[in-house]
Amino acid sequence: MEKEMPTIFSAKRTSFVRTSVIREILKLTVENSDMLSFAGGLPNPDLLPKDILSSIMESVVRDHSNTALQYGDSSGYEALRMQIAEKLTDVSWVSLNSISITHGSQQGLDILGKMFMDSDTNVLLEDPVYLGALQAFSPYQPKFFSVPMETDGPNLYLLEEILTQNKIHIFYANPSYQNPSTYTWSLEKRKQIASLLDEKEVILFEDEAYRYLDFEGKLYPSVSSFRERRDLTFVLGSFSKILSPGFRLGWTVVPKVYRSLFTAVKQGNDLNSNQFSQVVVSKLLEFMDWNGHLRSIQTFYAEKKEILVSLLKEYIPEAKFSRPEGGMFLWVEYPKVSQKELMEGCLASGVAMVPGSEFSPANRSSSNFRMNFSFLGNDEMEEGVKRIAKVYRDINT
Numbered sequence: 001m002e003k004e005m006p007t008i009f010s011a012k013r014t015s016f017v018r019t020s021v022i023r024e025i026l027k028l029t030v031e032n033s034d035m036l037s038f039a040g041g042l043p044n045p046d047l048l049p050k051d052i053l054s055s056i057m058e059s060v061v062r063d064h065s066n067t068a069l070q071y072g073d074s075s076g077y078e079a080l081r082m083q084i085a086e087k088l089t090d091v092s093w094v095s096l097n098s099i100s101i102t103h104g105s106q107q108g109l110d111i112l113g114k115m116f117m118d119s120d121t122n123v124l125l126e127d128p129v130y131l132g133a134l135q136a137f138s139p140y141q142p143k144f145f146s147v148p149m150e151t152d153g154p155n156l157y158l159l160e161e162i163l164t165q166n167k168i169h170i171f172y173a174n175p176s177y178q179n180p181s182t183y184t185w186s187l188e189k190r191k192q193i194a195s196l197l198d199e200k201e202v203i204l205f206e207d208e209a210y211r212y213l214d215f216e217g218k219l220y221p222s223v224s225s226f227r228e229r230r231d232l233t234f235v236l237g238s239f240s241k242i243l244s245p246g247f248r249l250g251w252t253v254v255p256k257v258y259r260s261l262f263t264a265v266k267q268g269n270d271l272n273s274n275q276f277s278q279v280v281v282s283k284l285l286e287f288m289d290w291n292g293h294l295r296s297i298q299t300f301y302a303e304k305k306e307i308l309v310s311l312l313k314e315y316i317p318e319a320k321f322s323r324p325e326g327g328m329f330l331w332v333e334y335p336k337v338s339q340k341e342l343m344e345g346c347l348a349s350g351v352a353m354v355p356g357s358e359f360s361p362a363n364r365s366s367s368n369f370r371m372n373f374s375f376l377g378n379d380e381m382e383e384g385v386k387r388i389a390k391v392y393r394d395i396n397t
């Protein structure tokens with residue numbers, strides 16, 4: 001899709017800003033209500049306990065408006081930071097003060113880009129990589145390197161080679177149910193890579209946006225929890241996939257030496273995260289059955305994944321994919337078609353998926369597409385897969 005840039009005046013760095021085809025496709029799906037979209041990473045809003053949420057919001061307005069309707073601490077609402085430190089992180093050194101609440105984990109990525117990246121910063125990415133990270137980092141024009149992903153994490157041989165041949169400053173990684181591939185680093189690779197990063201003194205940005213979406217309720221220890229160099233590791237978390245992206249709340253676990261810098265950069269960005277959302281989410285965590293809620297999300301997504309798997313097997317048996325352990329996507333290879341042709345045919349037939357090139361650090365074309373299974377109803381999913389199958393057959397005959 002075309003990138004429209006201002007022609008009169010803008011900062012040099014804006015020519016490095018990456019647009020997101022996903023957002024463009026989301027726009028198309030909003031404009032065209034017949035469009036069936038496997039494109040977004042949209043959690044299902046029905047999974048939120050709305051009765052509890054309504055009564056909490058009422059009580060926040062009634063009893064906590066002095067806090068909830070006011071500016072707040074730039075590093076976040078203290079009660080919520082405490083809950084995150086206790087419930088939602090596994091690094092042993094975490095404390096109230098190491099948690100900084102952000103406007104979605106996306107803001108954490110933006111702040112880290114601003115804090116660490118210049119044109120001579122070497123940043124290692126997974127290939128494929130989460131597009132939003134590329135969008136956050138690209139304006140600073142760092143030099144990107146990438147390591148190919150296997151179903152159980154980065155290719156270790158190539159990783160070691162890259163780290164040995166280059167001074168890599170930062171590794172951005174999404175080890176659990178990665179977006180887009182849903183590949184998940186094995187326990188063994190987590191340990192080995194943690195010690196390799198310690199040895200080579202590499203800063204890790206560990207993005208754990210999908211950490212709680214294991215279909216069987218399993219919880220992988222973070223890579224950061226195995227690191228000796230706790231001053232070189234940041235962990236980003238998010239409420240978007242476990243509660244709702246509408247709150248726009250995430251967090252970053254920040255090593256002690258970087259805390260005041262992180263907070264100062266955030267102040268320049270937004271002063272503080274949405275205070276009302278923070279108080280509501282804190283009360284939600286206090287009063288809802290958290291473990292029961294996670295279990296219901298995990299079971300729901302597991303069922304939806306199975307439905308998409310069987311639809312693809314039935315209608316497009318040529319499609320290749322590995323079965324994820326969690327998350328909300330299938331990473332599907334459609335052999336013997338050009339990505340562009342399949343993408344255009346699908347959009348013209350009223351069905352959307354995200355082309356793999358969007359997640360390639362080098363913008364390389366690929367025969368993979370990311371398909372979300374958490375949002376469409378089951379009948380819509382079937383209709384959508386039938387539409388893709390027709391386009392696929394028309395191209396191949």
Ligand SMILES: Cc1ncc(COP(=O)(O)O)c(C=O)c1O
Nearest residue numbers: 104105106130179209238240250
């Ligand atoms: C891997 C990954 N990281 C970060 C984000 C940003 O999420 P949010 O800003 O909603 O917390 C997303 C959103 O889809 C994601 O997939």
